[in-house]
Amino acid sequence: MTKPSKDTLSRMIAVVGERNAITDAADMARYMKDWRNHYPGVSPLVVRPGSTEEVSRIVAIAHDTGTAIVPQSGNTGLVGGSTTSADGTQVLLSLDRMQRIIEVDATDYTITVEAGAILQNIQQAAEQADRLFPLSLAAQGMCRIGGNLSTNAGGLNVLAYGSARDLCLGLEVVLSDGRIWNGLRKLRKDNTGYDLRDIFIGSEGTLGIITAAVLKLFPRPRAYETAFVAVPSPQAAVDLLAITKDLSGNRAVAFELMPQICLDFTEKHTACRNPLATRSPWYVLTELADTPNGTFERIFEAAVERKLASDAVIAQSEAQRQAMWDIREQMPDTQRLEGGSIKGDISVPVSRIAQYIEEATRGVLDYMPAARVLAFGHMGDGNLHVNVSQPVGAIEEEFLGHWDAITAITHGVALKLQGSISAEHGMGRMKRDKMRAIKSPVEFEMMRNLKRLFDPKGILNPGKVLPE
């Protein structure tokens, strides 16, 4: 790719007007830096369209001139998927002005939104109609639904409600030649031809730019049972999950695993405290929605009988419930306060969680005996964040130099167990070069062919998902 000409940039600016175009480096700084600041970009232009029509016209200019476009919504991704390259050749298209909640339909249990709508605003709009939009993740105050859909975001409630893909009924997408595909359907069932929607969801802006969506809503749970449980081992947690699903009639909406070291970090750096008197090698935070009173007690009794749990506490108030969730939510921050942290986002079949943790931990400790392995997260989905904190007293920079080596270990075990090296964060730039290694030739070829079909000029988010 070459740098877009002055004329190309002027044409794009003319679409949105000067006030919605940023060309000054200082003013565009926040669009150029990714969340973890691993992939800072340089761009000649940030363009902020206010409508699908404007997105369409900008992309048509890009198509016409062979200009690379990087779509960005909330810019909270963790794999460098939404910032430009550093060579100044790529125009950044921000969807942050397209924030409208277009319609909430309580009867249809749907909400229609523009791609730049902030996740939390969608949740709140649903709540005002006495409905639930269940997608829930740490960045919800900043991330935008276009990015959530483009990355098939996961989060805390996938166990019950699925990932972003499962929550979407219809999409509007601007294609690489600037044409608009209006697939904004509210239908629960539609078998008229190929499933185009799911091609764009999870494609990280490389096949088309999502501009609006129809999302599913659900009844709002009237009551939760939230419990913090001490379990002896990851395998006990896996068995507890099966019991929980079964005895709750599949009403578990969250099932998070965490080791003692996560609580050590939390207690050291925050006001959060272990709600149990017991100290345990592992804990589960689980939440049941709309279950008959006493459901968790029955689950716990069955678990104790099978020696799968040693202690548990149920939140008796919304404040207690929130305190339990705070422990979980503080984890990324507390890890930052313990120095360098090498991040992982793997999944395996749920039945292999224990084997995964054992082998990955052993592998990391064989490599670096003083490293601190924190394997925690959405165990109910087979998804763990395997974050490795630096040894106490180590030098952060030096430790982070081991990123590739340690990641090779944590990824290697996931692949050996038929797992995934990106459960919910996507490939972005961080993992794109691993695609050839993790995919069979036939699968890799299908993906490359899809990219060529939907973006023959290679102008949509180049260098993301697939290797260049």
Added chain:
Amino acid sequence: MTKPSKDTLSRMIAVVGERNAITDAADMARYMKDWRNHYPGVSPLVVRPGSTEEVSRIVAIAHDTGTAIVPQSGNTGLVGGSTTSADGTQVLLSLDRMQRIIEVDATDYTITVEAGAILQNIQQAAEQADRLFPLSLAAQGMCRIGGNLSTNAGGLNVLAYGSARDLCLGLEVVLSDGRIWNGLRKLRKDNTGYDLRDIFIGSEGTLGIITAAVLKLFPRPRAYETAFVAVPSPQAAVDLLAITKDLSGNRAVAFELMPQICLDFTEKHTACRNPLATRSPWYVLTELADTPNGTFERIFEAAVERKLASDAVIAQSEAQRQAMWDIREQMPDTQRLEGGSIKGDISVPVSRIAQYIEEATRGVLDYMPAARVLAFGHMGDGNLHVNVSQPVGAIEEEFLGHWDAITAITHGVALKLQGSISAEHGMGRMKRDKMRAIKSPVEFEMMRNLKRLFDPKGILNPGKVLPE
């Protein structure tokens, strides 16, 4: 397409052995006739591979020689999607020997099966592991999972569990050049690149041949509340659905609407009886899973207060429950006994169900005042089967001559209300020629391009889904 040569057929027969190849017209009759006998085929060969490897080798020969292949599993489809053309050019590949349940994993809540596994056998294998595979439809004793996935089958429990697409974690597919894509993953979350699985699901065998799948299992509900409710109107049923979702905490697993005329047919032709003393213009059959005792009573009280229901009965035994379901399940048969029936399978946003029924009924009666309109089915999903029975005393053949005209009316109203003309049955041959009319040019082009990408020689199930 030209007829395959003797040599091509011999090569295919050699893959499976003589005993698994049928060339005699009488012996292949059951593979040639579709369920409604609208699209009988003629073929030089029915080939019955016993493994994915054999499917792969047959398709490679087809690719090599430009021979058309029609995949067929249970052959219970209603749109002519799984039979060959009548010109003797297409080889039928039956998956009926590939019936294995490969693995049931109660911990992972997954079941891995070959494409020819009969749906009911999958349900039973799940049940033996104390798990539920929720896909449930009239043909379950005969249909096979490969066809269920290829057509994204719906059925009775979509409301709670989704369509076949939503129940699938992983796929194995033989591509049009004979290569095998092994995507048999058991992962709940995997964001490594584009979603290939959903391209094949619902593509009716035109983009690849599904040979195996990993499916999701669920906890088996321990108890059901099944109720038969008299409602004054379709709009009352829509409002009752919202109340039911809300007050049951989303535990409604079925919500079927039916008009009085459906019960008239049933009572006339079967031993089934209306379980209510009340005669009502409309009825709802709904089922709640694992709800606290008295949940349906609370729903009914709220409904009566809002004049949304006039009477209801809850099944007090499994026999009573089955009797209620029998009424629903007898409908296709009883319609057959009333003469010609012109079938529809539409969906609209749930909030537009009442408007749909009113306008479609009026449209049909304006066209043919003595026609009998039966709009019934999966209302919880916005999906109705709008079947039009012939006027009493009419001549069946003559009546069926109105198929296109009446379908144009029932489809037209669905399209006007942003609905679908094929909610769950697919396009097959019956509806392929409507694709251009119902899709925007950009959507049609994307579908045609996908077909060209995945099947450049056009050998996979030609003449289905898209116009020739």
